[in-house]
Amino acid sequence: MEIVIEDLRKYYGAVRALDGVSLHVPGGMFGLLGPNGAGKTTLMRILVTLLAPTSGRVTVGGIDVMREPARVREILGYIPQEFGFYRSLTAYEMLDYIGTMKRIPPRARKRQVEAVLEEVNLTADAKRRIGTYSGGMKQRLGIAQALLGDPALLVVDEPTAGLDPEERIRFRNLLVRISGRRTVLLSTHIVADVEASCTGLAVLRQGRIAFAGTPEELVERARGRVWQLEVEPGEWEAVAARVQVVSSRTVGGRLQLRVVADENPLGRGVPVEPGLEDGYLAVSGTTLREGMLTHV
């Protein structure tokens, strides 16, 4: 299912949460990367009809989100960044209720509820009260509710925030498994989540699209700009001020840094093969410098 976003703007007074976003999501699993406050959640909430934009146009499968929000909701599964359920209900009861709200006929509802519980591996705990669930189980229940009604579009906002590494990996794998023939829009600030699952992605920075393309294209943006070098601990501050440090570790009392920079930093960096995280920083770093120059 194709998503087309044209010159989308959302202003909160003087704050520009989204500032002329245009994006084409052809389908498949698509990642939306960006730091906190970039406007990802605002974009998601507009997509799922919870929020009205200031201007611009969004269509999902040809349906105008602003004009026909009710139709969009019929083909939508949504997992917000923060959500909860009625704690006194069991997972089965909660899903059964949500199934009704999603207009699933009674017979199909029972079958679907059992299927999604199985899908997210909650069948054994289906009769337990949600109040007794762990954070990971609640996230999986969130996926289960989103899958009800077999939606053509799944919008997932920061799903792994707050999960431990094991839960995060399990959750990511689950997303890949269920993506199948659907369009999954995954918003996150964790590059590894996108790297592991998405066929396309966009980077959002300060309410604007900094990059849109495939993960490979994003990696290419960093090619020739990723360096590894060793510095004395006292040099770290000076280096970090001039280049973007991707990672650092201590080796034999010295710091081994991986940095993104247009030129060899300090003249002693060794060029290395770029990754998606480097590409992300390269893109966002460019944007950052451009932004600073504009202000100057």
Added chain:
Amino acid sequence: MSSLLARALIAWRLELRLLVRHWAYPLLLAAWSAFVIYVFRDQAVISPEAALNRDLGHFSIGISSLAALLLGAAGAGRSQRTRFASLEESYPTGAEVLLGRWLAGVVALLPTQVAAVAIAGRAGPASSLWRGLPTFVLEATITVAFCTAVGWLLVSWLGPRRWVYPLLAGGWLGCLGLPVFLGRRNLGIPGAELLDFMRSDTGSYEELWGRLFEGALPVWFNLFYAGLAALGVALVVARVAARRRRRAPLVPAALALAALVVAAASATAYVQQVRAWEARAVDRGKPRPLPGPGDLATAAVETIDAWEIAVDLTDPASPRFDARFTLRNAGSEPITAATLTLHRDLAITMSSLPYARDGDVLTLTLSEPLAPGATRDLRLAYAGPIWAFIAGFDQTPYPVTFTAADGVRLAHSGGWYPVPGRMLAPPDWSEPTHPPAAFHLAVTVPEGWGVFSNLPATGDTTFASERATWVVLFASPRLRTEQVGASTIVAPEALLPRARALVPDYEALLADLARYFPGPAPKGLTFAVLDTLPGTAAYTPPAGDQPLVIMSGTTPRDLKKYPLNRRYVMGDALAADLWGLAGGAPELPFLFHVVQESLWARHVAGGDPERFRREVTDALGGGQADPAVVALAKIEARRGEDGVRQVIARMIAEQQTLRGLAPAELAAWIEEAGGAR
């Protein structure tokens, strides 16, 4: 079942489940029920219907309104509190979920009325409970629906903030006094009681009439709050729909407008009725010069010796009267016109003489002068609804005479039959209406209706007396007449058991008191338990050869617990009628008072001489005694009940010569008459 309805039902069911399975819910029910039971633990309940329509029911609904405000707010904020809102709003649902959830809040609160229903039900009979229950449940539902809608509306606008709850509770407390502050006794805004959404007013229910004399006020009141409840919900729906559908919420807005129109129209109708009644109550009840007792015979030169009135109540709201009466010139000069009083609302359809009307005053032009002492038979037919009001202590207008589809109350001074002279009495005046005269009354009522008149019954619906000084006519589908031994009881169906239980007590007291009066002791009495409105003469002359006791419908059930009530409605009432049956004149109260005091003291003492002495010597309170009562006690001490009977017989025989005696002189007379001197 459509998908829409299914979603509403499922949302309703889930919300109801969340509410009733919450740990606080049973606590809320227990606390509310305990409060109702505690407040009404010692209060007498007249009948289940009365209890539900008056204090108990209104109190229960009133305190539930607070719970409804809070629970409405809690229900409205649940999705946001549990962070389910963002999921919920992404589902393809509409207003049906909101409506289902709001309705669940309303239903969840209805069990708060169970305690009131249980207390009312204990008063029995079941028929009364079933009759009162639908209205009670409907009114409780309307109040709860309104308050829940207010809670929803507030949280929808302000969000689920903690301070919403104290705000609602504070608002509820503030509204407690609002109708009083704005009402008749303060700012005087007509219809301010309409703001009393918690129904803190005790209501005007009467067992005999139900809520008949509230007129259409309850209908407008309920419609007003039903409209406001619908308005509140429609506004919430409109707001949600506008946000979720991104277009003008035309249907919810139209519904909100319709609800607003219903509420506004109801409020207008309510205020209009209050104003109309107030205007009539002031008009009919303003102070007028009242004739004193005994002045009636001379208040007019014309008098009526006999009435024969047929009342057709087939259409109770607009009765038809056919009055034949004998007019006599009681003056010393011939008269060419007779001045009578007939209620202005009654339209004359036939008159045997030409007439002119000026308000309640009816002037008949005689075809030839009527000589002093001469009589003339006349006929007058009239018809129409008749309503007369008085202003209550809080200036609330109450109809004391009315003709309605559910009951007819023709009070003795209501002007429903032509009375000689200008009847100066306002409708609540409790003295007799006219000089003694023959009165024959025949009533036609719808099937199943009961009829009561203060006149002795000569058939199921016919009454007659040769010395009637006032006549009332009550007719109601609730009124029942029953023979209990030698006594006749007349009461609303629900009060019959209570009246029946009192008869042996009355008969025993009657036998006890009758020994002291000359003549044969009456066999039984006519005992009516009616309503709490004025409109019957305070002094109720005997019905034929039986004492007539008319008791208020709210008189305490167990009179033994309330000595003053017992004395007033039993001792004084019977003694007065025994005095009358023996020939004593009602207009000589100072004479009768002596007998009354003495006999009651004796009855209370129950054969204990010391207590009898105490009762007599402290008859006026503070150790003060009436010397005449002391004198009568002396007679009893010396000569027993024969001596007292002899004194009372002489007192009645010589009553006119005793007029004007001072207490000490009367005491001396009693001692002399009883042979104590």
